[in-house]
Amino acid sequence: MICDRFGIKIEKQLHTTLWGSLSVPFLSVFLAFLLEGIFLFFAGYDPLEVYGVLFKGAFGTKFGLSETLVTAIPLILTGLGVSVAFRMGLWNIGGEGQLYMGAFAASWVALSYPDAPTYILQPAMFMAGFLAGAFWGLLPAIPRALRGVNETLTTLMLNYVAIFWVGYLVYGPWRGPQSFNFPITEEFSKAAVLPHLGNTRIHAGILIALAAVVIVYFLMKHTVWGYEIRVAGESKQAANYAGISVVRNILLVMMISGGLCGLAGYCEVSGIFRRLQHTISPGYGYTAIIVAWLAKLNPWAIVAVAFLFGGFLAGGYSLQATGLPSATVTMLQGVILFFVLAGEILTHYRFRFYRKGGLKA
């Protein structure tokens, strides 16, 4: 232990207190803001003003709040998606690509059947989005399950492939005739657009996201299958011993994980853009990782954390008025995750300070 010399001992704690597991996420976010504030101060900005703009842009106005909610939708779905995989110890960092594939498939349905009525089109787009995302999750799951190929790298590589695929379509064969050379497809028919709340941008995707939360919670906590997943996530040996098929569960989990991310893509094209374009996500699939980790993979907590991060992203756009690039928010996300990781030591370990004479609690 390198701390020995300094008179601090880090010991494993057998019990994690409720207080500890609740306070750590909040404290991490607070400390991340504090550190970034110090950084901003030395960079010549007024941190209070910057955070003021950020929070006002996120939660302070009716428009800001609706933008926060709208941004939370894909974050809930992708956060839920990656959390399902994390639960089994599978590092799905391909949420971004799965989102793009879901958006692609949903758009394909919408553009192919412009005359179909809503009650056929929407379920079809929903299914297409889910299946395409599931397929994109299944691709890296097969070599993972059969040969142990590192899924962290393969899921990530497939993000680039999916984004280039959508790029190919919107710059090439799918470019709309009335797009004025912009890389966008034709606008969807009215039936292919999710209904909105009044004249806000808040769309029915929020109901899909919340339904997904309930279903995932039920699957994970109240079914035998959810129990199997958790066992397999804790110990592969234990799973094998209990007769749980690890191979089958890897495939299933990655399909559900990818499918949920695919649904986020469907919600974005159907609820927000009403067409397919090259940039449909500012990295939701990556932010999802922090959302899931900060929420400790708990579906209900994911909703709360997604709302908070939806606020950061929505507020990030208004930051540009102060001269800060939106990359500042990406940086903040990284710092928050650093603190969350560091904070975990407080829940699993405790510090003991001692002098040369011996241990002193």
Added chain:
Amino acid sequence: MSISLITAVLAAAITAGTPILYASLGELITERAGILNLGVEGMMLVGAVTGFMVTVQTGNHWLGFCAGMFFGGLVALIHAILTVTLRANQVVSGLALTMFGTGFSGYLGQKMIGIPLESPFRAFNLLGLGKIPFIGTVFFQQDALVYLSYLLVPLCWYFLFRTNAGLNLRAVGEHPGAADAAGLNVALLRYLAVFVGGVLSGAGGAYLSLAYSPSWVQNMTAGRGWIAVALVIFAMWNPLKAIVGAYLFGGIEALGFRLQAVGITISPFFLKMLPYLFTIFVLVLVTSGRNAGAPAALGLPYEREER
């Protein structure tokens, strides 16, 4: 394909492979000490932007390159603190580092976008070797950083497999408990390995912004950091094999550009997919059951109490 086209593609393969080579050598050393650092992409971006800024300020590209290495190593230390001292999850910490590096470089480079670099690293004929037909044209009409990487590969190999320090480093990655019992400072060695990994990733990033395409573009690494991580598996944690892999990937990138020049009409989007698809293909191919050559304690935190 004509012979001149082949030499042009091969020479371009080396240029394109060099940033990946630097980064994967760094990751290789880090992983040999038992620490997985998925923050390569972020460290490369920090190296690229800081290297570029210092070169613009001072006009000296060597100073810029050193700055890129230094700051790459500096941000790597965050990973070391989290994973070695605080025993955090190495996968998540690496992802956080990538996210932080992406944001931090985007923030720093905001005012650097569109500035041309007056004094990039330029290709020159090394000791007249460039006049050798074919081999000279491919290998010895490159820039100074490419020549440096030629030296670095055998140096890394020698360090890891022929020196005491290298043996100690590998011991820490294979069996930290035994290494600890033998009196090695596990934490210190792991800190050093992570730092060196960051330094070399920073070098790879700085190569991009100072030699490969002398400019700063947000996210200019475009996934090369991840390819570098994959390359370590491909190379079976051996520096000599890493050079083959890096040039193979470089070749695929270079081929994409050249195919367009020859008039083969494939959408550029498909050509851009190639390195990523190839990486997946290679990963599936080289992984068989257990990862051959992987350090036994890779990714596991070390706790003396649980030895």
